[in-house]
Amino acid sequence: MTQETAEWTEPAEPAEGYPEIDALFDSLPNKNGALIPLLHKAQEVYGYLSQEIQVYVAQKLNIPAAKVFGVATFYSLFNLEKKGQFKINVCLGTACYVRGAETILAAFEKELGIDQTETTKDGMFTLDSIRCVGACGLAPVVMIDDKVYGRVTPGDVKTIVDEHLGQGGQ
Amino acid sequence: MSEKAAQVRIALRNCGVIDPENISDYIATDGYEALAKALFSMTPDEVIETVKKSGLRGRGGAGFPTGIKWETARKSQSDVKYVLCNADEGDPGAFMDRSLLEGDPHCILEAMALCGYAIGAQEGIIYVRAEYPLAVKHLQLAIRQAEALGLLGDNILGGDFSFHLSLYFGAGAFVCGEETSLMNSVQGGRGEPRIKPPFPAVSGLWNAPTNINNVETYANIPQIIRNGWEWFRQFGTEKSPGTKVFALAGRVNNVGLVEVPMGTPLRTIIEDIGGGIQGGRRCKAVQTGGPSGGCIPAEHLDTPIDYESLAGLGSMMGSGGMIVMDEGDCMVGIAKFYLTFTAEESCGKCTPCRIGNRRLLEMLTRITEGEGRMKDLDELDILGNIIKDTALCGLGMSSPNPAISTLRFFRDEYEAHVRDKRCPAGTCKKLVGYKILEDKCMGCTVCARNCPVSCISGARKKVHVIDQKRCVKCGVCHSKCPFDAIARG
Numbered sequence A: 001m002t003q004e005t006a007e008w009t010e011p012a013e014p015a016e017g018y019p020e021i022d023a024l025f026d027s028l029p030n031k032n033g034a035l036i037p038l039l040h041k042a043q044e045v046y047g048y049l050s051q052e053i054q055v056y057v058a059q060k061l062n063i064p065a066a067k068v069f070g071v072a073t074f075y076s077l078f079n080l081e082k083k084g085q086f087k088i089n090v091c092l093g094t095a096c097y098v099r100g101a102e103t104i105l106a107a108f109e110k111e112l113g114i115d116q117t118e119t120t121k122d123g124m125f126t127l128d129s130i131r132c133v134g135a136c137g138l139a140p141v142v143m144i145d146d147k148v149y150g151r152v153t154p155g156d157v158k159t160i161v162d163e164h165l166g167q168g169g170q
Numbered sequence B: 001m002s003e004k005a006a007q008v009r010i011a012l013r014n015c016g017v018i019d020p021e022n023i024s025d026y027i028a029t030d031g032y033e034a035l036a037k038a039l040f041s042m043t044p045d046e047v048i049e050t051v052k053k054s055g056l057r058g059r060g061g062a063g064f065p066t067g068i069k070w071e072t073a074r075k076s077q078s079d080v081k082y083v084l085c086n087a088d089e090g091d092p093g094a095f096m097d098r099s100l101l102e103g104d105p106h107c108i109l110e111a112m113a114l115c116g117y118a119i120g121a122q123e124g125i126i127y128v129r130a131e132y133p134l135a136v137k138h139l140q141l142a143i144r145q146a147e148a149l150g151l152l153g154d155n156i157l158g159g160d161f162s163f164h165l166s167l168y169f170g171a172g173a174f175v176c177g178e179e180t181s182l183m184n185s186v187q188g189g190r191g192e193p194r195i196k197p198p199f200p201a202v203s204g205l206w207n208a209p210t211n212i213n214n215v216e217t218y219a220n221i222p223q224i225i226r227n228g229w230e231w232f233r234q235f236g237t238e239k240s241p242g243t244k245v246f247a248l249a250g251r252v253n254n255v256g257l258v259e260v261p262m263g264t265p266l267r268t269i270i271e272d273i274g275g276g277i278q279g280g281r282r283c284k285a286v287q288t289g290g291p292s293g294g295c296i297p298a299e300h301l302d303t304p305i306d307y308e309s310l311a312g313l314g315s316m317m318g319s320g321g322m323i324v325m326d327e328g329d330c331m332v333g334i335a336k337f338y339l340t341f342t343a344e345e346s347c348g349k350c351t352p353c354r355i356g357n358r359r360l361l362e363m364l365t366r367i368t369e370g371e372g373r374m375k376d377l378d379e380l381d382i383l384g385n386i387i388k389d390t391a392l393c394g395l396g397m398s399s400p401n402p403a404i405s406t407l408r409f410f411r412d413e414y415e416a417h418v419r420d421k422r423c424p425a426g427t428c429k430k431l432v433g434y435k436i437l438e439d440k441c442m443g444c445t446v447c448a449r450n451c452p453v454s455c456i457s458g459a460r461k462k463v464h465v466i467d468q469k470r471c472v473k474c475g476v477c478h479s480k481c482p483f484d485a486i487a488r489g
Helices: A020-028 A035-046 A051-061 A067-076 A094-098 A101-112 A154-167 B022-026 B033-041 B045-053 B066-075 B098-101 B105-119 B133-148 B178-188 B215-227 B229-233 B267-273 B307-313 B331-345 B351-370 B374-390 B394-398 B400-408 B411-420 B446-450 B476-480
Strands: A088-089 A123-128 A143-144 A146-148 B082-086 B123-128 B164-168 B211-214 B243-250 B256-261 B283-286 B296-297 B321-326 B434-436 B486-488
Touching: A020 A035, A020 A051, A020 A094, A020 B307, A035 A051, A035 B164, A067 A101, A067 B394, A088 A101, A094 A101, A094 B243, A094 B256, A094 B321, A094 B331, A101 A123, A101 A143, A101 A154, A123 A154, A123 B098, A146 B105, A146 B211, A146 B283, A146 B400, B022 B105, B033 B105, B033 B215, B045 B215, B045 B229, B045 B296, B066 B105, B066 B215, B082 B105, B082 B215, B098 B133, B098 B215, B098 B243, B105 B123, B105 B164, B105 B211, B105 B215, B105 B267, B105 B321, B123 B133, B123 B178, B133 B164, B211 B215, B215 B307, B243 B267, B256 B267, B267 B283, B283 B400, B296 B331, B331 B411, B351 B394, B351 B411, B374 B394, B374 B411, B400 B411, B411 B476, B446 B476, B476 B486
Parallel strands: A088 A123, B082 B123, B082 B211, B123 B164, B243 B321
Antiparallel strands: A088 A143, A143 A146, B243 B256, B283 B296, B283 B321, B434 B486
């Protein structure tokens, strides 16, 4: 499992409340096993799992914050840090790999001036890789947020980035 | 032979045929008939007996007989039992389960209810990847529709049997495809496996007897119950009855899902259904089983597909990924690719997997960078087998397969990397470089315009130059040059 690099510092006081988390918690018939659903919800609403949110969830479930941190770092879909406005994910599944996905990733790294998992200074783009979105017929595939780009060539990379730069700041 | 001739659709029979958002469509194709038949004319033991006699084996990997799993769960005494569906399809390059969940969700619901009736469970959970939003949407809709018609929930079809289904979302961890990891995840913890026994059928989710099967396994159940085990056994082979769905991808002309009877030769899938290799090139190897499988060389293409034959070649059925590779694919690079994946996805609980796979990856990386030693080749094999023998769960027990199988069948390619510092396929970037041949370059600027990192310079009608420091070795210039003026070496 990829370990997140975020360090655990002294936990901040949890904020006053997170109504969305409370609402989901109250609606769950079975509070056992509620941790992962609550983290999904928190990330959906707040974008990432801040220390405050993790501590809040721990208190809500009456479990140690370390357990929440352990689970949040175990699963690759959970982010502990704020992401860019556009999340670029280059698929590195086998079919994409065989059709040159590594080259596409390298081209994005050059174009954006950042490495994999980093966010551009202006907060516009986060570059990362994912494992198979199940669109192997379109390999190599790049996903930007929910939009899928298929049969991408290194030459398309600049166009794709520019297209989003135009929409930025919204 | 046409694309469809060799195919038999059992699991995929409704995919793309019915509207998955409308339960009437499913019912019109005899949906929920098997459930009605079981509830009102069969005892739970008869249902299990039918599944056992059908010879259905788990479609998610190792091929454990489904009926025996069910029987064990039935015999375990407990007030509470669970039926789980493993829809955490994490193999890169596999999308069978996604298509089934999106295209025929009711079929999985019906199968799980049948299983609940057979083993004596009233609650079922589908563990589905959060990365599959459409599958999630269709499943949620299907559950609501089935409940509204009394096909799920309390007193199904007015009888005594009640069965409730819910969804649980994975959060991106390949190891959660392993059944005990999946259960830990449903319990809200890190998805780490535990030692078996006790098997889930005895002590699974929340320590209750639990039956867990994968999506495609369930997809076969309603038809086995409706049509009988004899019907099912007419397809496939004696030891591996039925069909298997494969996600065909890679260098073939036709990519996508195929469903063939067990025992079909690999060649039929690749040449007849897949339409052969792109650009008329030669097939070099077929990778089956994803990160747990191995590479089968072209000379074994006539191998019939079943659990035993694939295992005999050092690969495995796995969930059904099938990646076809040609001469342009480096076998050492492929092994490294899979080891990168498993080393990252190893949960870290047991030492052989956590550290052993790291060491395998380091050796493979050295080899692809031209710094390998001949003794690395022997050590790869020895360490790989130690990991297989000693790892805690299925992930670790199969993760060395890509390295071991490529070393077995493509040792010459490994030796070329180590001894000659050469990558025969020309894809290992440290061992390959591009340069422009001065006598052939016409200065047409095609390479410079196509270079993704703009590292080629030169005036029109003058010889161009590649800035080797900035070159990412993508090979675009090589493939675009109309005058063959770019050499790879």
